[in-house]
Amino acid sequence: NAVYAHNYGNNLVKTRNIQSLSVKEVEKLQANMLLMSPPCQPHTRQGLQRDTEDKRSDALTHICGLIPECQNLQYILMENVKGFESSQARNQFIEALERSGFHWREFILTPTQFNVPNTRYRYYCIARKGADFPFAGGKIWEAMPEDIAQNQVLSQISEIVEENVSSDFLVPDDVLNKRVLVMDIIHPAQSRSMCFTKGYTHYTEGTGSAYTPLSEEESHRIFELVKEIDTNNQE
Known part of the structure; x- marks a missing residue:
C-alpha cells in the first residue's frame, strides 16, 4: 500500500x-x-x-x-x-x-x-x-505459447546477487555445524535456486536456498576435508 x-x-x-x-x-x-x-x-x-x-x-x-x-x-x-x-x-x-x-x-x-x-x-x-x-x-x-515465448538464456546466480552483503545475513556457525548437510547450497555458476517459503531463516530444510561464493568444486573439496577430519577424530 x-x-x-x-x-x-x-x-x-x-x-x-x-x-x-x-x-x-x-x-x-x-x-x-x-x-x-x-x-x-x-x-x-x-x-x-x-x-x-x-x-x-x-x-x-x-x-x-x-x-x-x-x-x-x-x-x-x-x-x-x-x-x-x-x-x-x-x-x-x-x-x-x-x-x-x-x-x-x-x-x-x-x-x-x-x-x-x-x-x-x-x-x-x-x-x-x-x-x-x-x-x-x-x-x-505449462509454458508460454510459442508465438509469445522468447528464447532466453537463464541467468547465473552470480549475475543477480548483491555484492558486499552485510555479515548479518551469514548463516550462523552453529546452524552450519548442525544442519549444513540438509541445506540447499547454491553456487555462483548455477542457474537455479529453491522456492523460498515463510519458514526461511527459521528452518533449514526445504524452505529456500543458501548461497556461497565458493565454486562447486571448492565446496566439495571442503566437505571432503571435513569428512576426513571427522573420520580421523572417530579413530
Missing part, C-alpha cells in the same frame, strides 16, 4: 475488508482492470486444503459475486499457489468469468521460464472481454 500511495496518491488507497466492497464503489472508481492474489493458505499442499470452506476464501467468493455486476471491468489477472487450479475456488472464479463474457487462459509457470534462476511454480489466469486470445484455451498451459 505504501508503494501504491507513493505512485498514485493516498486518496486511492483503501485498507479494509474486501468483503465490504460493493459494485457501486467499483463502478464509481471506473475500474477496468482487476489484479488479485487471494490468500493461498486454503490451497497449499502443506496446509489443510479446506478450499472454499476456509474463511480465508470468503474474500474471493465475494469478488466472484461482484465480477458479473461490474460492467467496466475489461481485464483480470489472477495469481495463486500451484494447486489452486484443482480447487472449488478456481471453479467459482471461472464460472464468474464465463457469466461475465470474459475470454480466459490458465497457466502454471515458474520464474526459470523468464530468465530468473528460481523455481517457484504458480497458477496464473488472464482474462479479457472483447477479442479472444490468439492461442488455444481449454487447458492449463
Whole structure:
C-alpha cells in the first residue's frame, strides 16, 4: 500500500475488508482492470486444503459475486499457489468469468521460464472481454505459447546477487555445524535456486536456498576435508 500511495496518491488507497466492497464503489472508481492474489493458505499442499470452506476464501467468493455486476471491468489477472487450479475456488472464479463474457487462459509457470534462476511454480489466469486470445484455451498451459515465448538464456546466480552483503545475513556457525548437510547450497555458476517459503531463516530444510561464493568444486573439496577430519577424530 505504501508503494501504491507513493505512485498514485493516498486518496486511492483503501485498507479494509474486501468483503465490504460493493459494485457501486467499483463502478464509481471506473475500474477496468482487476489484479488479485487471494490468500493461498486454503490451497497449499502443506496446509489443510479446506478450499472454499476456509474463511480465508470468503474474500474471493465475494469478488466472484461482484465480477458479473461490474460492467467496466475489461481485464483480470489472477495469481495463486500451484494447486489452486484443482480447487472449488478456481471453479467459482471461472464460472464468474464465463457469466461475465470474459475470454480466459490458465497457466502454471515458474520464474526459470523468464530468465530468473528460481523455481517457484504458480497458477496464473488472464482474462479479457472483447477479442479472444490468439492461442488455444481449454487447458492449463505449462509454458508460454510459442508465438509469445522468447528464447532466453537463464541467468547465473552470480549475475543477480548483491555484492558486499552485510555479515548479518551469514548463516550462523552453529546452524552450519548442525544442519549444513540438509541445506540447499547454491553456487555462483548455477542457474537455479529453491522456492523460498515463510519458514526461511527459521528452518533449514526445504524452505529456500543458501548461497556461497565458493565454486562447486571448492565446496566439495571442503566437505571432503571435513569428512576426513571427522573420520580421523572417530579413530
